[in-house]
Amino acid sequence: MLKGTLDMMILRTLVAGDAHGHTIAKVIExxxxxxxxxxxxxxxxxxxxxxxxxxxxxxxxxxxNNRKAKFYRLTAVGRKQLTSETSRWRQMARAIALVMGEMPxxxxxx
Amino acid sequence: xxxxxxxxxRPADAELVQEINLHLAEEIDENxxxxxxxxxxxxxxxxxxxxxTKVREQAWTRNSIAxxxxxxxxxxxxxxxLARNPGYAFLAILTLGLGxxxxxxIFTVINGVLLRPLPYANAAQLVHVDLTSAKLxxxxxxxxxxxVRDFRxxxxxxxxxxxxxxxxxxLLGAKEPxxxxxxxxxxxxxxxxGVKPLLGRLIVASDESQTAPPVLMLSYxxxxxxxxxxxNIIGRTFEMNDRVHTVVGVLPPLPEYPDANDVYMPTTSCxxxxxxxxxxxxxxxxxxxYATLKPGVTLAQANSDLAxxxxxxxxxxxxxxxxxxxxxxxxxxxxxxxxHAARPxxxxxxxxxxxxxxxxxxxxxxxxxxxxxxxxREMAIRMATGASQWNLFSQLLTESLLIALAGGVLGxxxxxxxxxxxxxxxxxxxxxxxxxxxxxxxLLFDLGLSLLAGLLFGVLPGYVASRVRLTSLxxxxxxxxxSGTGTRMRSILVASQVTISFVLLLCAGxxxxxxxxxxSVDPGFKTANVLSMRLSLNWTKYxxxxxxxxxxxxxxxxxxxxxxVQGAAVSMAVPLNSDMGPMKxxxxxxxxxxxxxxxxxxxxxxxxxxxxxxxxxTPLLAGRPFLASDAVDAPPVVIVNDRMARRYWPxxxxxxxxxxxxxxxxxxxxxxxGVTSDIREYGLDKAPTETIYFAPDQAGMxxxxxxxxxxxxxxxxxxxxxxxxxxxxxxQPVADVRTIEQIRSAQLGTPRVxxxxxxxxxxxxxxxxxVGVSGTLALSVARxxxxxxxxxxxxxxxxxxxxxxxxxxxxxxxxxxxxxxxAAAFATRVLATMLFGIxxxxxxxxxxxxxxxxxVAVLGCLIPARRAAKVDPMIALRTE
Numbered sequence: 002m003l004k005g006t007l008d009m010m011i012l013r014t015l016v017a018g019d020a021h022g023h024t025i026a027k028v029i030e031x032x033x034x035x036x037x038x039x040x041x042x043x044x045x046x047x048x049x050x051x052x053x054x055x056x057x058x059x060x061x062x063x064x065x066n067n068r069k070a071k072f073y074r075l076t077a078v079g080r081k082q083l084t085s086e087t088s089r090w091r092q093m094a095r096a097i098a099l100v101m102g103e104m105p106x107x108x109x110x111x
Numbered sequence: 112x113x114x115x116x117x118x119x120x121r122p123a124d125a126e127l128v129q130e131i132n133l134h135l136a137e138e139i140d141e142n143x144x145x146x147x148x149x150x151x152x153x154x155x156x157x158x159x160x161x162x163x164t165k166v167r168e169q170a171w172t173r174n175s176i177a178x179x180x181x182x183x184x185x186x187x188x189x190x191x192x193l194a195r196n197p198g199y200a201f202l203a204i205l206t207l208g209l210g211x212x213x214x215x216x217i218f219t220v221i222n223g224v225l226l227r228p229l230p231y232a233n234a235a236q237l238v239h240v241d242l243t244s245a246k247l248x249x250x251x252x253x254x255x256x257x258x259v260r261d262f263r264x265x266x267x268x269x270x271x272x273x274x275x276x277x278x279x280x281x282l283l284g285a286k287e288p289x290x291x292x293x294x295x296x297x298x299x300x301x302x303x304x305g306v307k308p309l310l311g312r313l314i315v316a317s318d319e320s321q322t323a324p325p326v327l328m329l330s331y332x333x334x335x336x337x338x339x340x341x342x343n344i345i346g347r348t349f350e351m352n353d354r355v356h357t358v359v360g361v362l363p364p365l366p367e368y369p370d371a372n373d374v375y376m377p378t379t380s381c382x383x384x385x386x387x388x389x390x391x392x393x394x395x396x397x398x399x400x401y402a403t404l405k406p407g408v409t410l411a412q413a414n415s416d417l418a419x420x421x422x423x424x425x426x427x428x429x430x431x432x433x434x435x436x437x438x439x440x441x442x443x444x445x446x447x448x449x450x451h452a453a454r455p456x457x458x459x460x461x462x463x464x465x466x467x468x469x470x471x472x473x474x475x476x477x478x479x480x481x482x483x484x485x486x487x488r489e490m491a492i493r494m495a496t497g498a499s500q501w502n503l504f505s506q507l508l509t510e511s512l513l514i515a516l517a518g519g520v521l522g523x524x525x526x527x528x529x530x531x532x533x534x535x536x537x538x539x540x541x542x543x544x545x546x547x548x549x550x551x552x553x554l555l556f557d558l559g560l561s562l563l564a565g566l567l568f569g570v571l572p573g574y575v576a577s578r579v580r581l582t583s584l585x586x587x588x589x590x591x592x593x594s595g596t597g598t599r600m601r602s603i604l605v606a607s608q609v610t611i612s613f614v615l616l617l618c619a620g621x622x623x624x625x626x627x628x629x630x631s632v633d634p635g636f637k638t639a640n641v642l643s644m645r646l647s648l649n650w651t652k653y654x655x656x657x658x659x660x661x662x663x664x665x666x667x668x669x670x671x672x673x674x675x676v677q678g679a680a681v682s683m684a685v686p687l688n689s690d691m692g693p694m695k696x697x698x699x700x701x702x703x704x705x706x707x708x709x710x711x712x713x714x715x716x717x718x719x720x721x722x723x724x725x726x727x728x729t730p731l732l733a734g735r736p737f738l739a740s741d742a743v744d745a746p747p748v749v750i751v752n753d754r755m756a757r758r759y760w761p762x763x764x765x766x767x768x769x770x771x772x773x774x775x776x777x778x779x780x781x782x783x784x785g786v787t788s789d790i791r792e793y794g795l796d797k798a799p800t801e802t803i804y805f806a807p808d809q810a811g812m813x814x815x816x817x818x819x820x821x822x823x824x825x826x827x828x829x830x831x832x833x834x835x836x837x838x839x840x841x842x843q844p845v846a847d848v849r850t851i852e853q854i855r856s857a858q859l860g861t862p863r864v865x866x867x868x869x870x871x872x873x874x875x876x877x878x879x880x881x882v883g884v885s886g887t888l889a890l891s892v893a894r895x896x897x898x899x900x901x902x903x904x905x906x907x908x909x910x911x912x913x914x915x916x917x918x919x920x921x922x923x924x925x926x927x928x929x930x931x932x933x934a935a936a937f938a939t940r941v942l943a944t945m946l947f948g949i950x951x952x953x954x955x956x957x958x959x960x961x962x963x964x965x966x967v968a969v970l971g972c973l974i975p976a977r978r979a980a981k982v983d984p985m986i987a988l989r990t991e
Contacts, residue, residue, distance in 0.1 A: 068133050
């Protein structure tokens with residue numbers, strides 16, 4: 002996974018509402034049609050990092066399965082950050098696409 | 112990284128564990144729901160998640176502050192090491208505590224006296240302005256009222272100039288009639304100093320006019336002492352010089368500068384200063400002045416401006432500024448006047464205590480080095496298990512810093528007590544001693560010094576330890592491999608210790624020698640059993656010379672007949688009185704040629720009653736003493752001292768020769784009737800000057816001191832004598848009741864304390880050094896026991912071994928002595944101003960100290976050397 006994109010995707014996931022770590026991982030996997038498999042261990046350091054930057058806040062609640070869980074919520078600063086990251090990502094994706102142009106169907110390594 | 116997270120690491124970790132557990136539980140649930148068997152479901156969940164421990168570690172590191180972590184770990188470890196060696200820890204902390212404490216105590220004095228700003232708003236610009244006369248001597252000439260006016264009006268360098276002089280007057284209206292030290296000041300004096308009143312108002316320009324009602328300002332100390340700090344004092348009236356004075360203000364606590372005055376009055380209130388004759392007389396130099404420099408003007412510029420001004424005055428009034436006198440202006444910063452006496456003493460003491468601390472550090476480094484050699488195995492193991500050199504170094508440095516900081520805490524306590532003991536001592540040299548107390552700057556100094564000391568004694572052992580080699584792990588007896596550096600370092604340390612202690616011992620030796628010289632000075636009279644008291648007469652009451660004469664006659668008559676009194680005399684001043692300098696006057700000596708371009712011989716003069724020399728026990732060398740018949744209308748007579756007689760009548764009999772004083776018109780000739788031996792009038796350290804003595808009846812005396820020789824303890828009679836004085840005049844104050852012996856020991860006080868302090872430092876230095884010398888040698892003997900055993904087995908005699916070990920032990924001592932004598936040549940020069948009767952490079956002291964140090968070092972080396980000679984070759988060879 003590209004560096005920095007995990008943070009962006011976590012923030013994007015939280016737009017839908019508060020979620021705990023497992024839900025976030027699941028949502029990313031499901032919406033990417035299982036293409037992106039979050040290295041689940043690295044999710045937590047990322048969440049804590051975002052919390053340190055005050056892009057997300059956390060509170061304890063009860064999970065769907067009635068377990069005590071730590072829920073993360075997008076803060077106003079985080080929302081702003083998400084907007085700017087998204088637009089930067091779009092520019093980047095477009096730029097890369099332009100460079101790559103038409104791809105030979107069976108060429109290259111990937 | 113944040114402080115909050117750093118201290119919340121444990122709860123944060125617990126939360127993280129909870130989060131991870133929840134995550135895994137949810138994942139397992141999902142897997143199970145998909146129909147995977149529970150065990151496999153759990154396995155897959157863990158595989159997908161990765162290592163929970165790794166995640167926790169990552170979070171932990173993220174929340175840590177690495178250097179702080181290391182520091183805390185090092186501190187904990189150092190604490191454990193020290194707790195395991197309480198003896199070493201105690202000794203080290205005590206040594207450093209004493210060293211840091213002594214330094215901090217002395218710094219407290221320096222901080223209070225030299226570093227603290229003066230309590231004057233204009234302190235930096237404030238200068239003392241006076242005239243000097245190069246040809247007549249170093250003492251200032253003072254200024255006349257005319258000169259003050261000229262200086263004030265014609266200078267280009269001062270923003271303002273104020274006039275000052277001190278008098279004593281009798282103040283009536285307090286509990287008892289009292290002689291008060293009075294500062295007589297111009298209206299701008301306090302604004303020039305930059306002082307605000309504590310109560311009421313200052314003396315201002317409008318007070319300085321003949322028609323203004325007389326006003327007084329009280330000094331803080333006098334207000335506290337006499338009126339218990341009564342805030343209603345403003346407006347109270349007192350009678351002085353037959354006039355009613357109103358108190359208008361109280362001054363804040365200020366240094367006793369220029370004098371310790373009780374009250375202040377404007378110049379117009381002083382009957383002497385305001386007399387028209389005084390004002391008109393350009394030669395009547397009785398006042399001094401203080402001025403503030405204009406911004407940007409230096410002392411040197413001020414001096415040259417005034418020099419030009421004085422030259423103009425000299426052209427205008429040639430008689431008042433004879434070329435022969437070499438009259439010139441002299442400006443000096445008030446700040447340096449207040450501190451110059453204390454500065455060298457305390458800087459020298461700080462230097463000495465600093466050296467002692469350095470020595471203590473060297474010794475601790477030495478001890479730490481030997482501990483290091485014992486711990487080299489431990490260090491090698493730690494290195495083998497992955498510790499870096501820096502790890503080991505910082506670990507050991509933490510240990511020494513911990514000791515040093517503990518020493519610093521102890522040092523603060525010692526400084527708090529020590530500085531209190533030093534206040535009286537400092538007060539002899541400066542009037543700023545009130546400002547001595549432990550403050551923030553002192554605490555900072557203590558902390559800085561502790562850290563420095565910790566670094567100083569920690570760096571070397573740390574360095575040696577970090578260079579430990581893994582070979583010391585092998586059991587091949589290669590214990591010396593890692594410690595060759597250590598032994599060499601120890602020898603260097605010993606040599607520098609010897610250097611430092613030699614310098615300290617030499618300084619102490621010089622001070623003690625100088626003190627001994629002072630103690631054995633013959634003041635020219637017998638100091639024991641003489642009581643003195645000051646009787647300054649109220650000038651308004653004793654305006655006529657007959658009345659003052661009658662008073663002194665009556666006092667002498669009544670005191671002389673008291674039981675226990677062997678003799679009584681009055682004189683103008685008390686001998687050994689260092690508050691005063693010589694009062695020289697030009698004297699015409701019959702038969703001596705007079706050069707018109709040169710000033711007359713300047714001779715000190717004194718007024719003494721007939722029994723003076725008998726009371727003091729000063730032998731009369733020729734002629735006769737004063738007699739009762741040397742009365743006011745009898746032919747004028749004088750007595751000269753030996754020095755005067757030898758200088759002006761060498762190989763001749765001075766008896767019968769004549770001397771004359773005063774201006775040409777009213778010149779009076781007096782006959783020399785006696786020659787007395789020399790007396791040190793102005794202090795033990797001041798050589799007697801050429802002196803002429805007058806009889807009080809013929810010279811007139813309004814301020815005198817009563818001197819009484821008693822058969823028993825002099826103070827015993829003090830109350831009785833005071834009662835007699837009050838019988839003669841109930842309003843006559845009696846001041847400064849002291850024995851001459853007290854005056855003498857007060858003069859010895861400062862050099863005595865300086866010598867004691869320096870000797871104390873030197874003794875500690877000597878002790879530390881000898882411990883270092885013999886300890887180092889003992890260790891090297893222990894280390895070399897195998898080698899010594901082999902030598903003995905091969906036929907070396909005990910003497911050979913003894914000599915060999917002694918030579919080795921004394922080599923660093925000799926090197927240290929050589930370096931010490933070089934260093935001492937510079938170091939002792941700073942002592943020069945404080946020494947009496949001895950040069951700073953006095954060879955006898957130098958040799959004596961070197962021999963002492965060497966002798967003690969030999970003694971210190973003898974014990975380990977004898978142990979080496981007793982080595983049993985069999986045992987030595989078997990043990991290794």
